[in-house]
Amino acid sequence: MSDNQGFFERVYEVCRKIPYGRVTSYGAIAKYLGAARSARMVGWAMNASHNLEDVPAHRVVNRNGVLTGKHHFGGSDAMKQLLEAENVKVEGLQVENFKDLFWDPVQELS
Template identity: 60%
Template sequence: MSSSTNSFDLIYQVVREIPAGRVTSYGAIAAYLGMKGGARMVGWAMNASHTIADIPAHRVVNRNGVLTGKNFFGGDRMEELLASEGIRVQDDQILAFKSHFWDPSIELL
């Protein structure tokens, strides 16, 4: 329980449920949690997840399919991880992002 961060834990749960080869957006997670527009907070959770290895934050990108936080992974680590899962990334942008998109409110429903 470590109820230090209620919403944080919720976000981690969702991100952790993201299957390999799939990606989701901050807004999708925020909306799933009921915080529409609180996408910023989701990004913050990812920032904290940076210290946790159980959180595949590299599967979380912005609505444009752009690896906004790849800079935080330490270079192209994020791109390598995604490519390793079969996701093509070019110019910090995921190709066929929509095809790899994973919506928690639908898949996790």
């Protein structure tokens, strides 16, 4: 297993723990994994996860609650629709009440 594959799998393990109706950020996952400067790498892992049905990649947004990964969901509104199906309100491309819905793995899993 390459280093990237190992890191990606660790990202997926964290992502699988994000509760229904909550969101986290690429940076929060990276920080939890001890790689605080690797938010972009977490994004790459999310991009590579779309064939994994048990990884809720739609729950991972940027540090401001913006659906920056939207274009990796087939260029549609699928990411927004998946979040809204979990009662997460999205206005434009941004999660409303982001601070209230934010799930911090450092606090929740440590």
